[in-house]
Amino acid sequence: MKPPPFAYHAPRALAEAVGALAEAGPDGKVLAGGQSLIPLLNMRLAAPARIVDINRLTELDTVEVTERGVRVGALARHSRVLRSIEAARAQPLLTDALRHVAHPVVRNRGTVVGSLAHADPAAELPAVLAVLGGSVDAMSAGGRRTIPADAFFTGPLESALRPGELAVSAFFPGLPPYGGAAFGEVTRRHGDYALVGVAAVVVLDDDLRVASARAGYLSVGATPLVLDLTEAAGRRSPGSCDWAAVAAHAESLVDPETDIHAGADYRRHLAGVLTERVLRAAAANALERGEP
């Protein structure tokens, strides 16, 4: 369990990092928190010729909270984002989901943007970014571009990032007034990748009826799955909504796979159970947040 040889770059400026990645092309790999890359290297499942370590780029260690939402820089650790009261206020779903990311030691090193770039469909943050309709900003020698979440996750451990590109930040839109969110997952052990996880956002209209109900799923497919359940919920008040029926509808739409930890049928069942739980919680959260 020792990595194969690789060239190591530790740039001190963003431009230098982008330059190194451009030079490395498809042979380059970015090292941020290292919580996924280092095990892959040690097990010799990945053998990049060049590693660009961005841990000295402190300019990327940022959490910016505005009325629009939360922008997280590429070097911000899970634990830092989790501790941000402003971020929790603007987008509680991000904080809720971060609590489910592994363990404190992993959260102290792992980065939010790194988790997105790794694009593991069993991870919490890709589903959160997807259900919120967020985006990732990428920089390369050719310039900067914004990639919306629905275009970012292209397959298991595959993203729209191109060789030579560095994901510099991610943007998580904030919750509108009368918007509520909740996250739930079932894991085998505390902190494990979820068998199934669901992130839900419910937005109410001025009459406190459901205007939008969306759910993002992890561990049910190759990429995060987002279901718009607004129609299934109907334009009812949260109290009169048949959330069980909405969940049953969602359950019929997910198509998870069997692995060594859980069968497809059980995962589908969990998707239904969790959908009902988090939709109810998100709707309750929306009512709470809407109260003056």
Next chain:
Amino acid sequence: MSGFGEPIARREDPRLITGQGRYVDDLGAGALAAAFVRSPHAHARVVDIDVDAALDVDGLVAIYTWEDLPGRVGEPLPLLIPHPSLTHGRTGHPLARDVVRHVGEPIVMVVAEDRYLAEDAAERIQVTYEPLPPVVGLREAADATRLVHDDVPGNVGAHMVQEVAGEGGADARAAIDAAPHVLEFRLDIERSASMPLEGRGVYARWDTDDGSLRVYSSTQASTSVRAAIAARLGLPPGKVEVIAPDVGGGFGVKIVHPWPEEVLVPWAARLLDREVKWAEDRREHFVSAAHERAQVHFVRVGFDDDGRLLGLDVRILHDHGAYTPYGIIIPIITSTQLLGPYKPGAYRVEFTSLYTNTVIVTPYRGAGRPQGVFCMERTMDRIADFLGRDRTEVRAVNFIQPDEFPYDQGLIFQDGRPLVYDSGDYPELLRRAKKLIDWDGFEKARTEAAARGRRIGIGIAGYVEGTGVGPYEGGHVEIDTSGRVHVSTGLTSQGQGHQTVFAQIVASELGVLIDDVQVTTGDTRRFGYAVGTFASRAAVMSGNAIALACRKLRDKALRIAGEALEADPRDLDITDGVVHVRGNPAAAIPLRTVAVLSNPLRYAFDEEAKRATQFAVSGSMDDPPIAPGDEPGLEGRDYYSPPRSTFAAGMHAAIVEVDPDTAEVRVLKYAVVHDCGRLINPRIVEGQIHGGVAQGIGGALYERMVYDGAGQLLNASFMDFLMPYATEIPRIETDHIETPSPLNPLGIKGAGEAGVIPVSAVIAAAIEDAEGIRIDAMPISPDEIFRLRQRAATGDAELLKRSRGRPVPS
């Protein structure tokens, strides 16, 4: 006070928890590193090994295949515990010769300047295989349409039957046929593994000028590793030193020896005249160390209206993996310890031990007992359900009673000796366990939980554990001229707390301060004769040997002190390291001075030593300075060799909650009542129990070895092999009773394995009780509970009698 019986804190912990531990991989920073090319196939013929591409790796030192191993180095590894029933025992070679029989079997050893380079070279070695059909799982092994070893028909390594007649001489099958009630069922336990946090490791230094070898190994049996290495390398045992430094857990897997690496690393160190080290990584540990537990049990039981056993017939299929280096200890233990605290009536047990193309199976904490207890306790629960009686009542009518000891179960145990229980009080264990878990208050709790939409269940299980098996251990205790007490025993420590408990024994036996006592274990330089640390034997075996050595030393100290004080030794006591006349503290001499006097000197190397020189000591001019039969020095050495094992026992109970929607299981409460005879240190015993229960919960709810049909282990990492975290382990309530063992001077019984033994039985019972659906295979996952519910809904799963006719839980 810090003597026998005191719950003092572990003396080794400040060192271990502040990173001062000294494990194999902390040693030999400049040593060459070994890495291995291991088989990616479960069963294959090795056709060709091409090392050319590896030769380009800078820092490569050597590459070895089986062809390179001379004489005894390349011979098959020893079959450590032969047994007449093991008619087809087979062991592997240190490096594979022709055929590999499990994924992970070593084929090539690479030695390089460091482990990175060794792995780089290993990766470039091209091995050509001719794949052979693999045998995976007990069903394929029993079908025997494919063979693991060409010369082992039916894949059967061993077959053994033991039988005890019941009252009136009826054999078990006849007794069952004649019984008022008969039940018949199958019970399964899957594979798990010891999985110590430190893997195996070997570091060897050859001294050319001295012709001697020093080997550090993460082992549970350093003296036997020494014997094995000396034999293989053709060295006199006196020229081989084997030391077990700090060992980061063993749990059984490190009792196996010599591992291939324990032969190869010292051999290469001598050949290359360079230090060589190998530290196992986690993936290697999963596929090339050892597993345990996989067994299928077919049970047939006859009983009367009270639930009293009249006859019990158990057939066992045991999966022992690709080879049998450790013999058939596990199914023998299952066969015998299955009986637990009960009288079985007539008993027949038969096991067939089968080869499969998987990692070898050797004892893991509990060693066959968890499976046996699962059989017996699930049987008790089935009888209770069948009769509609309380599960604890059925157990109570079958107990061996406190006035029936010694109790002979009529079987032969794993040590080749009769299975005779020495002491115990099983009704009291049950009484206390019921109290600790509030058994009688549970129906009320169940009803209240149900009213809140929660589903809870309760389970209970007992066990008897033969501990402290022979043949022997020894102890050596020496007091030096500064009053320090040096204690050594040959068996090894893997974190049990030996530095503490052995010192407590010494403090009590000698009347010395515990701070003056230093304990050394597992170092052949200090103690050359030993067996090893397994079978919950260290406290019983070495503890008693050390106590006996202390008593010899004490006699000598009192004799010398008596001469110095002109007092009768029978009037002397030792307090805080000072010998004094009882009732007259002024007439005293410190043990350090007694140590000076014990060693007649010609040369005074310091002031204290002057007192022992030839012109200082008085005494007859006609007697030799050392009397015939006496020895210089203040030391004692003795051995403890028991007639047979001593039998600890316990009763565990748990309350679990199963989520009605997600089928997740949470252990709400776990209670243990434990009897290991006299307690040396209650705190350490509780720690052992807590760790054991945690491992048991791992085995019940989380851990399994997932092999696919091709014999690939699919979860060979800590990401996918679900060892529980602290977050999965409930608070554990413990209570003790003490029924001293009449077999040994200290009256103690082993405690190391106890915690793990009944956990699968308890958790299965509690989940079954919560769900009302029969549980007959462990471990169990939420997915499996979900599927059981689905099957119950379609009438395809067996419901408990009490839940038949009721709506099936959804």
